[in-house]
Amino acid sequence: MSRFTGEMLSRAEELVSLYPDPRSATIPLCHLAQEQDGYVTNEAMAHIAELVGSSAAEVQGTASFYDMLKLEPVGRYVIGVCTNIACMLRGAYELLEDAEGVLDVPVGATTADGLFTLEEVECIAHCDRAPAAQVNYRYFGPLDRESFETLVTQLRNGDLDDEVPPHGTLLRVRREAPAVIPMEEIDRYRAQEAEREKASD
Amino acid sequence: MTERIVGARLHYEDSATLERFLATGGDDGLRKAVLEMRPEEVAAQVMTANLLGRGGAGFEAGRKWSMLRKAPRRYLVINGDESEPATFKDHLLVERDPHQLVEGATIAAYAIEASFVVIYLRGEFALGLERVQQAINEAYARNALGRSIFGSSFSVDIVLQPGAGAYICGEETSLIESLEGKRGFPRIKPPYFPAVIGLYGEPTIVNNVETVSNLPWIINHGGEAFKELGEGRSTGTRLFALSGQVQRPGPYEVEMTKITFRDLIYGEEFGQGLRPGRSLAAFIPGGVSAPWFFPEHLDIPLGQDEVAKAGSMLGSGSVIVMDDSSCPVRSAWRIARFFARESCGQCTPCREGGAWIDKIMRRIEEGEGREADLDLLLDLCDNISPGIKWPPAQTTICVLGPSIPPSVNAAIQHFRDDFLIHIKEGRCPHA
Ligand SMILES: Cc1cc2nc3c(=O)[nH]c(=O)nc-3n(C[C@H](O)[C@H](O)[C@H](O)COP(=O)(O)O)c2cc1C
Ligand code: SF4
Ligand code: FES
Numbered sequence: 001m002s003r004f005t006g007e008m009l010s011r012a013e014e015l016v017s018l019y020p021d022p023r024s025a026t027i028p029l030c031h032l033a034q035e036q037d038g039y040v041t042n043e044a045m046a047h048i049a050e051l052v053g054s055s056a057a058e059v060q061g062t063a064s065f066y067d068m069l070k071l072e073p074v075g076r077y078v079i080g081v082c083t084n085i086a087c088m089l090r091g092a093y094e095l096l097e098d099a100e101g102v103l104d105v106p107v108g109a110t111t112a113d114g115l116f117t118l119e120e121v122e123c124i125a126h127c128d129r130a131p132a133a134q135v136n137y138r139y140f141g142p143l144d145r146e147s148f149e150t151l152v153t154q155l156r157n158g159d160l161d162d163e164v165p166p167h168g169t170l171l172r173v174r175r176e177a178p179a180v181i182p183m184e185e186i187d188r189y190r191a192q193e194a195e196r197e198k199a200s201d
Numbered sequence: 202m203t204e205r206i207v208g209a210r211l212h213y214e215d216s217a218t219l220e221r222f223l224a225t226g227g228d229d230g231l232r233k234a235v236l237e238m239r240p241e242e243v244a245a246q247v248m249t250a251n252l253l254g255r256g257g258a259g260f261e262a263g264r265k266w267s268m269l270r271k272a273p274r275r276y277l278v279i280n281g282d283e284s285e286p287a288t289f290k291d292h293l294l295v296e297r298d299p300h301q302l303v304e305g306a307t308i309a310a311y312a313i314e315a316s317f318v319v320i321y322l323r324g325e326f327a328l329g330l331e332r333v334q335q336a337i338n339e340a341y342a343r344n345a346l347g348r349s350i351f352g353s354s355f356s357v358d359i360v361l362q363p364g365a366g367a368y369i370c371g372e373e374t375s376l377i378e379s380l381e382g383k384r385g386f387p388r389i390k391p392p393y394f395p396a397v398i399g400l401y402g403e404p405t406i407v408n409n410v411e412t413v414s415n416l417p418w419i420i421n422h423g424g425e426a427f428k429e430l431g432e433g434r435s436t437g438t439r440l441f442a443l444s445g446q447v448q449r450p451g452p453y454e455v456e457m458t459k460i461t462f463r464d465l466i467y468g469e470e471f472g473q474g475l476r477p478g479r480s481l482a483a484f485i486p487g488g489v490s491a492p493w494f495f496p497e498h499l500d501i502p503l504g505q506d507e508v509a510k511a512g513s514m515l516g517s518g519s520v521i522v523m524d525d526s527s528c529p530v531r532s533a534w535r536i537a538r539f540f541a542r543e544s545c546g547q548c549t550p551c552r553e554g555g556a557w558i559d560k561i562m563r564r565i566e567e568g569e570g571r572e573a574d575l576d577l578l579l580d581l582c583d584n585i586s587p588g589i590k591w592p593p594a595q596t597t598i599c600v601l602g603p604s605i606p607p608s609v610n611a612a613i614q615h616f617r618d619d620f621l622i623h624i625k626e627g628r629c630p631h632a
């Protein structure tokens with residue numbers, strides 16, 4: 001584990017092949033590492049560096065900038081309660097307190113069974129359903145203590161497995177398309193177009 | 202109801218499906234563009250339409266395209282990073298009409314003869330990412346993307362890029378850095394536009410999701426028809442995101458300049474007013490970077506220049522309502538805290554100023570403030586954005602820094618008594 005192998009490796013190579021510059025695949029590969037291991041391990045960062053042609057330090061520098069990329073293990077479900085303005089105006093801080101109570105952990109911590117990590121997050125663009133929360137970036141709201149408790153029970157019982165995959169799995173739809181057109185071929189097309197235009201003017 | 206453009210399909214349950222898209226005029230704009238028009242003709246229609254960018258800055262899309270530096274390679278990046286607090290229109294468009302977005306992006310690519318297109322979506326939009334990837338897959342399958350689109354001589358690829366959780370990556374130069382696999386640090390200006398130096402150092406157009414979602418309609422109906430909607434510089438429609446303490450928060454697409462904030466907040470078909478017994482304390486007309494408005498501003502029309510003239514901005518199109526039960530100190534603090542958290546840290550005024558404002562506002566809200574704090578706050582604001590005016594002066598690389606003062610300043614100027622009660626009584630009177 002941690003380095004990409006088998007199917008994960010071929011998915012990683014496919015991601016690298018999409019971009020004119022392989023380094024553009026850095027963040028998508030970090031997401032892929034999370035899908036494999038639940039978080040971005042040091043070994044994965046070293047492997048990503050090999051794949052995109054940078055250094056492990058550069059990959060870590062990038063990964064550590066982004067809130068969604070976890071450099072340490074988290075729960076199977078990362079629950080983020082939004083407390084930003086639109087949610088705050090509709091009771092988000094009260095909901096966050098309720099969430100701490102229901103899960104019996106403070107913000108930032110993971111439950112003892114490794115199932116839930118609780119986070120306070122900034123606006124998740126679900127403000128018309130305030131107060132809102134996300135579970136592995138799937139959105140719920142408006143929530144109160146009761147509906148939050150129900151949500152947690154459903155997650156625990158696996159009732160939401162279809163909607164909410166384990167932490168790290170972001171996109172379950174894979175790219176299905178021919179290989180991207182080589183830039184040189186596009187360059188030639190565009191040059192021909194320009195020629196044709198000149199001729200027709 | 203006024204004309205609907207970007208939201209025309211949203212009343213269908215299945216608005217995200219290819220079947221609905223194709224049954225409601227989907228692909229018509231792209232077909233017309235690549236088969237019947239030259240790229241410059243497409244660009245000319247957009248220029249005529251006077252389509253203003255919907256990402257926050259409100260720059261004319263046609264004019265931006267015309268600034269693209271001539272170079273063999275040029276890129277198009279669609280900005281779907283939407284993380285401005287209380288803004289949720291792009292979220293809706295990517296989840297509920299992903300095909301329109303892909304069609305619009307392809308039309309833009311044709312108009313600027315892009316070599317390669319990236320749709321950069323906020324990483325947290327898990328469902329939106331899946332829907333847009335599905336739409337891209339289906340576009341390739343019917344030759345609406347890839348080589349020789351619909352049999353024309355135009356070929357282009359679109360790749361979907363997920364962000365990874367950083368508000369600052371919505372700023373276009375930061376987004377480009379992120380797309381190059383780096384930390385999301387905004388680039389020093391000049392050059393002012395990625396149209397000169399963008400992705401991989403090549404000329405790049407960055408356009409917002411809602412901006413390009415308008416393009417199929419503009420090509421189908423013509424730039425003139427778009428311009429007939431709205432008034433002055435504010436043409437077409439906008440998808441306004443109404444949130445906060447109103448009865449019916451939600452996204453509402455309306456013709457520009459044709460309704461007022463009063464209509465939006467109180468209208469039967471829109472917000473339906475406040476909770477019984479409540480009165481309006483303040484509202485923010487265009488995202489949390491914008492200076493606040495008060496009841497006396499309710500009759501201003503929702504138009505770019507109309508709002509600017511009154512000292513604020515329409516920005517990202519999100520209207521946040523605060524009633525008299527809310528605490529203005531707490532609201533301003535929460536906004537300041539957001540910016541302090543999301544500052545990338547490159548510039549001292551933004552990094553240090555933001556952190557201090559967060560701390561001081563918090564201590565006032567918690568009843569630990571002193572009267573001198575008010576002047577201290579204004580002094581900090583003035584150091585981030587000299588003169589605390591609008592549009593803001595800037596001491597920083599990007600406008601995240603200068604977005605901190607407006608809320609704090611508005612709250613202090615308008616709700617000074619609230620601050621003083623917090624300070625004198627050592628508690629929040631609204632708690
Ligand atoms: C801090 C900051 C955050 C921004 N966030 C976004 C965003 O989430 N989405 C967006 O389209 N534009 C955002 N912008 C504006 C972009 O820099 C850019 O102006 C816009 O994407 C251009 O597209 P448009 O001309 O179609 O509006 C942001 C700007 C700043 C300074
Ligand atoms: S103003 Fe703030 S967010 Fe923008 S570049 Fe400077 S430190 Fe970063
Ligand atoms: S403020 Fe909570 S989702 Fe937007």
